[in-house]
């Protein structure tokens with residue numbers, strides 16, 4: 001009996017959407033709260049400007065009546081003087097209002113960007129795996145700009161034109177109630193057109209933003225992997241792909257342009273009709289002595305001004321909807337709860353550096369259907385060098401990612417000194433456990449600044465040098481023309497892969513970590529660099545636990561223990577000789593001499 005009709009759901013949905021929009025706009029407005037005082041001053045300036053402007057057409061009519069009807073010098077010079085004073089006053093208050101609103105707009109934009117950026121920066125790595133950088137930067141740049149500019153601009157326009165519209169209507173009634181009624185009959189027509197258009201325009205503007213984000217993604221992907229693109233000679237294909245995406249944007253923009261054109265035509269046509277009716281009826285009132293010519297001119301001017309004010313108010317609606325569209329996307333990202341919250345507070349004075357995997361299973365959030373690690377259990381004792389080896393795609397780097405707490409295991413636990421790593425303070429854990437990735441990213445700064453990264457200003461040159469010595473990087477850095485002040489290019493392209501890795505090792509060591517995780521570069525290292533890195537690991541890093549994802553036999557055979565990871569499980573573990581004697585997977589890998597080159601059997 002009480003089964004709801006389909007329409008109930010629909011109307012409920014629409015209501016909910018309208019409420020959501022309203023609350024989005026309200027929330028957006030709440031971000032201007034810290035600038036309350038500036039806004040109040042701006043509002044007073046706005047009110048003064050609007051009230052002044054409201055009286056200008058009235059005095060224009062008085063000038064005309066003074067000249068044409070009463071032919072009175074005093075009357076029209078008085079009216080002209082008042083007009084001049086009002087104009088000068090409103091020029092000043094208008095300038096003040098504009099400046100203050102622009103300041104509020106800039107402050108609002110910075111406030112929103114800061115909030116959004118802090119939320120993005122706290123997201124879990126899984127989020128970054130699933131979200132394209134282009135989408136995030138488009139939220140951070142264009143969407144925040146649209147929302148802050150639109151809200152400040154539209155707030156300004158809304159207040160100004162509401163005050164003006166009310167003022168105009170009051171004075172219009174005083175001049176001629178008959179003509180005012182004609183005007184009022186036409187207003188709802190204009191409003192309906194504006195509402196329909198506003199809805200459509202919002203949809204289109206969201207589509208434009210989305211298609212632009214897609215085009216940006218393509219460009220970013222290509223620009224950040226120019227070497228790969230070049231090596232496949234894919235420049236033309238990539239350019240065509242970008243052009244395709246831009247064309248999609250163009251098609252939506254074209255729709256937007258036609259929608260805009262259609263609206264302008266309809267609107268102008270309606271304005272014209274109102275003007276003709278008013279002139280005709282107004283002329284009749286003047287000819288029958290029920291209205292002075294000056295009053296008719298004042299009324300016509302008011303009507304034009306009212307039209308402009310209402311048009312601006314319609315634009316406020318679409319502008320606010322545009323801001324709401326952008327704000328919805330920004331707030332969605334701002335409100336996202338990170339899957340991993342760094343709530344651990346443990347900061348023991350001393351850590352030994354024992355790492356233990358206990359029945360760890362794991363699935364990447366971006367690929368929920370693939371179980372990458374299955375019940376992985378192993379232990380690395382303090383001071384041990386452990387080599388993680390095995391076929392590509394087996395899960396070695398994943399183990400390293402989990403120790404870094406980039407992700408949390410689906411089940412099982414990872415312990416540092418017998419305590420789950422989640423329980424440690426975020427910063428503390430990353431000071432104690434440092435990682436050097438396979439292709440470390442260096443920043444476009446000097447080598448010294450790169451090594452001192454994350455130490456900010458608390459880092460002396462001696463510390464930088466000491467870390468570089470431990471990483472076997474000091475010698476080559478000293479031989480560079482500018483030594484430690486050598487600027488490394490964007491993403492460190494001006495130095496070799498091996499040098500880059502040693503700088504990255506120095507950057508990791510400067511925090512004096514007790515556990516060092518190394519994802520050995522498979523091909524980036526020449527044999528000289530490889531030797532230097534090995535020297536660093538086996539010669540300089542004693543007393544630290546080192547887990548190295550290793551591909552080269554020379555690195556592996558010296559490790560205290562080798563853990564063979566295959567298809568997400570620990571297949572074997574032991575020393576080089578033990579494992580050879582077992583004659584299992586490791587022995588096979590060695591025999592196939594895959595270890596001395598790269599293990600690429602699963603790469604295809």
Ligand code: ADP
Nearest residue numbers: 129364366367372391392393394395396397398
């Ligand atoms: P290895 O280091 O042994 O070569 P990985 O740990 O890199 O292996 O990868 C194990 C598996 O997890 C592979 O199938 C790989 O495609 C997948 N994988 C690695 N990183 C991610 C990621 N960020 N998102 C989804 N899947 C991933």
